[in-house]
Amino acid sequence: MISQDVQKEFTDKFGYDSTRVFFSPGRINLIGEYTDFNGGHVFPCAISMGIYAAYGKRDDNKVRMYSANVPDQGIVEFSLDDLKYDKAHGWANYPKGMMAQIIDHGHQLDHGFDLAVDGNLPDAAGLSSSAAIELLTAEIVNDVFEFNIDELDLVKYGQLVENNYIGVNSGIMDQFAIGMGKANQAVLLDTNTLKYEYVPVEMGDRVVVIMNTKKHRELQDSKYNERRAQCEEALKRLQVKLPIKTLGDLTETEFDENSYLINDDVLIRRAHHAVFENQRTLKAKDALVNNNLEEFGKLINASHISLHYDFEVTGKELDTLAETAWKQPGVIGARMTGAGFGGCAIAIVDRDQVDAFKENVGKVYEKEIGHPAEFYIAEISDGPKEIK
């Protein structure tokens, strides 16, 4: 059990026993990709794969952190007086950034601590390991120092860490999905108003299979920020005539009638994705509520195709997984999830067919790409918490 491993790792590294253990989930997004910085809807859920942390109080103002997932980094040590981004601190910049945010919002940390971290959430695989470690830190600090900060504020701080500290201009989806996660529920979030609604994920005999390309990527060096800038430029050109605040304000027809204003092929395709994906997300939520899984599957497939051709964030690995999944018996839909450029895809598969599915897709993937994929069954879980 990872919650026990992490306590042992704590004792090994720091030479005394930890006193508390915390957990934060990762997330998958069912549909609604690249809509969150376009004022659209997203439909993610937290998953049971995640990150555990063992905590021990210190009496000085030092913080030490060790991750069993990044052993080469060793113990990262810093002082509460200096929480500036430091490239050499690697993964620990995420917890550091979150601590800096909490302090910037008027809270005082009057002592340091030691933290050992371990998890089963693959790193940089599109399942939001970064938002998981941010919200894990937020949970620990909020709890230990009894700050009583609202979860929604912690979610917003997480986005600020990404935007201002790490330098990824991401939306709020990942932090929201994790911070507000509930077992067996997906959350439909309107990123424009932050209104949200929980929707039970009841798929009968079907399960959500996560497929990992094992293609590592960092959003800092991906085309993520470029995509956001392209959407913003397209919006600006539409605003010359249309009184809209975001691309999410448009229906499909309104977009089709006005897309000429954008006057650039690439920008039109980027905005087309954002507008149509937002509408697909609303339709997918209705399909799930009405138990129309066939329709849900079609919308998921359409999302992948749009991310491939219009948004161009899939790549050979994700396309191979999704396209191979579509051909398997018992599959109602498959698409990339998260930012793309590698990372993970999801498929909705008949429980009885899962073994054959993994074998068939695994074989094709390895033959085409040259290394094996990995498969996990997603369990939809609660947000960050202390493990008693």
Ligand code: GLA
């Ligand atoms: C990453 C970002 C999110 C969102 C997705 C794409 O996960 O962190 O804010 O933009 O990509 O939907």
